[in-house]
Amino acid sequence: MKRHFDASTLSACTLILGLLAFAGCKHAGGPATGLKATAAGTAIVESSGGHQVGVTGTALKDPVVVQVNDDQGTAVPGALVEFHGPANVSFDPTAALTDSSGQATTLVTLGAVAGRYQLSAVTPGKSKAVTLGIVETALDYQQRLGSTLADQYCNRCHDPESSAQRVSNFDNLEVKPHAFADGATLNKMSDADLTSIILHGGPALNRSALMPPYGNTLSASDVRALIAYTRAVADPPYEPAGTVYARK
């Protein structure tokens, strides 16, 4: 009787273990890509495509490129990289082998909800999997309108980067304006402060007169859109104080 009991327990245990192993394999295998890694690295780094600002539900402008390196920091070709993110984010492709320069590339389409998206790129590694976190931002209607307005009116001074279409005026200014993503400064300012500095110019908050007033140029909804945009791209992220209620 005892022997019989042991055997059945053993078989049950084996079955459960087998199922677990199967499930584990399925999980570790990730998307059925049929990719066969020929090498493995020990580190994964971001080459480009992180910290992009896109629009909800659409593909990011630039692909996300990550690089797999070994202990010496040299690129590893032929290593498997899988891309993960929240359920509503899609990758094209979801997994890739690194090319001859050790890089894997994917196109990211963000979900329909605005906000920051935490994505990750995972490579199996030699002993354990190595993960790289990637952050992308999706803008909603109002925030994107803000970004359009910022391009038209603000970024010529507030953005230090020049492009072929727009030469930055940042270097020409004696008092340097804050970039819209400068969360360290802008997060401390309330919506009301930002509104008055946009409407009435720098002197309204005892700041530089180089910032002109836009109260007669932009509408109230334009100003709200601009503020929503700065909040969306703030780095470090903006956390609203929230409504304070009396305890129940």
Added chain:
Amino acid sequence: MQPIRKYLSSAWHALFGDPVRAFGIVSLVLLLALAIAPAKDHFAQWHSYQRHYLALIHDRGDAVSLRRRFQPGIHQIWLPELGVVDRCTTCHLGLNEASLADVKQQPFRKHPVVPHSLDGFGCVICHGGQGAATSAAEAHHSERAGEEPILPAKYIESGCGQCHQNALPGTPQLNQGRTLLTRYGCVHCHAIMRPDGTKVAATDHPPSLVHIADKTTREWIYSWLKDPQAYAASTTMPNYKLSDGDASDISAYLVSTSTAHEGDTAAANAKTAANADASAGPSLYGESFCASCHAVQNAAGNLVGGDIGPELTRIGNKAKPEWLAAWLANPRIYDATTPMPHYRFTPQQITTLTTYLQTKTDTDYGSGVHLDPANAKQIGHGRKLIVELGCASCHEINGVQKPENFAPDLSTIGSKPLAQIVFLPGMEHSLPGYVGAKIRQPRAFGPSVKMPQFALTASQTDALTTALLALTNRSHSMPDSLRVAVVPETNYQPAGHAGKLITELACLSCHRINGRGGDMAPDLTWEGSSVQRPWLTEFLRNPNTLRPSLIRRMPRFNLSDSDNKELTDYILTVYQSPSIYADSAPDAKASPEMVEHGRQLFYSKYACQSCHIADTKTDKGYIGPTLTQVGSRLTSAWIYAWMKNPQALRPGTPEPNQNLSDDDARALTAFLMSLKSTNAKGAKL
């Protein structure tokens, strides 16, 4: 049989034998039957969502006010004019609750800020889906009887386009899609009627092929037809995936029917400056600002330059030198409606530029092409193909009529019932999926499909799909009061000899005047009120740079003095604002004190130097035009009016309206008018 009957009869007797008991049992059955409806209601999906919502708000600080605004039961937004019956808000209970901004759980999220109220427009107008349904699956994913599933978020701007026929700042994807529809010539073959009855017109300029043999060779036409993008990556000409024989036959027909045009060779026969300096080519190309309209691929493979004219990376492979010389001498002889200006180059310059452009040759391109002379049968086959493929929808071709309604009308493509669509195996069963696939790979839908392969990026395809999905039945059936009409381009045509000059110089390719023209350069509708005569004369003679940071600039047209005077007179007389004229400026005589006051206002109170340069030694502002000589360029009336309200004169200008007092505006005008240019002798003009 017998026992069953016996059993039934005893059961009947047991239940209904006694009238009182029978009454009780019937009542019980009735009660149960009546309970079905409330039970079904209780277990409905929306009911469980409403219970979840109440649980969600229960512990929140503002639970009392949230609960007060919550109403149990089915909610409905009914808008008969739009044909909207939306019950989405039955489950999506937090859409209007600003305090639920932190809730991530669906269906209770707050709706992002949009310009319209939910109650006024409902949900399905933008999102699609079945508004009247009361279960999530039916509302979101139903495909029954041609019902349309909910629209993927990336096409959401198509909802805006149903009412807004004009370009909105908040819908760049829709705007891009509409531009592509006209720029890629979709509307040459597909008719698209706007709800107001106007037809969407193409904005591209497909060349006439009537004199094609003057311009290029049959071999080039063959290579071009085989793969247009191999010649010019940026071209909008699609790939018809022609076989070698078909491409050869079409090229044979085009060349054999091409008629010689005397102007094309006249210039070449007349006089050629033999001693052209080839090294002067690049600088002449640069100072003529050819790159404002024409792109060239650089060594890194990137296109540099504008997209108004064709790409010139391999122009030497295409254009015959004598044709190129004639074209540069006067493009309007070959094509009367070209957007290219008549530059009035000297024969020497024409030779220089022709020689330089001929060096833009890719020796590998089309090197393996050897076409045998075609016989009449092949030429006839070429014509048949041209008719079948609808080449004449875009291009003027000798001996082939422009076909009418060559491809299906797309005026209401956004409401095409799913039942009428033949989906390919494995294809997503939705209209956006179908439209996107059709644009991406038209020939995948069968060998008989004539639609060619366009070279579009993924985001361009999405934009086009968005613009097409906006063409719904609802956009035609809604009341006119809800519609925002597109502002049509006027058919403004300047008159007289100056008007002829403006046409020859193709001013309207870049400048907008009276509601017609391009957007690359400033609107000139009120230019006559704005500038002073000596400056305008000099500028037309030798355009200098107002904005140092601009890459695309006004070219030099080598106008004769009499043409220059003609044009200056016309601009100063005709292009006048109704309210800004010489006497409209306040007191023109400015005292030195006033000028000094204006200078102080410029530098301290309004900090204009952050964007403008008034003194090259101290100021570095790069955004607005340089003002060092503004007093010799602009009229005081214009400066004063501009100070008071810049957006009224140029909508969208980044110069803020500072709401200046009359005194401040007058002082600033006085200061700016004191900034005169100096002539060669150093005397103020």
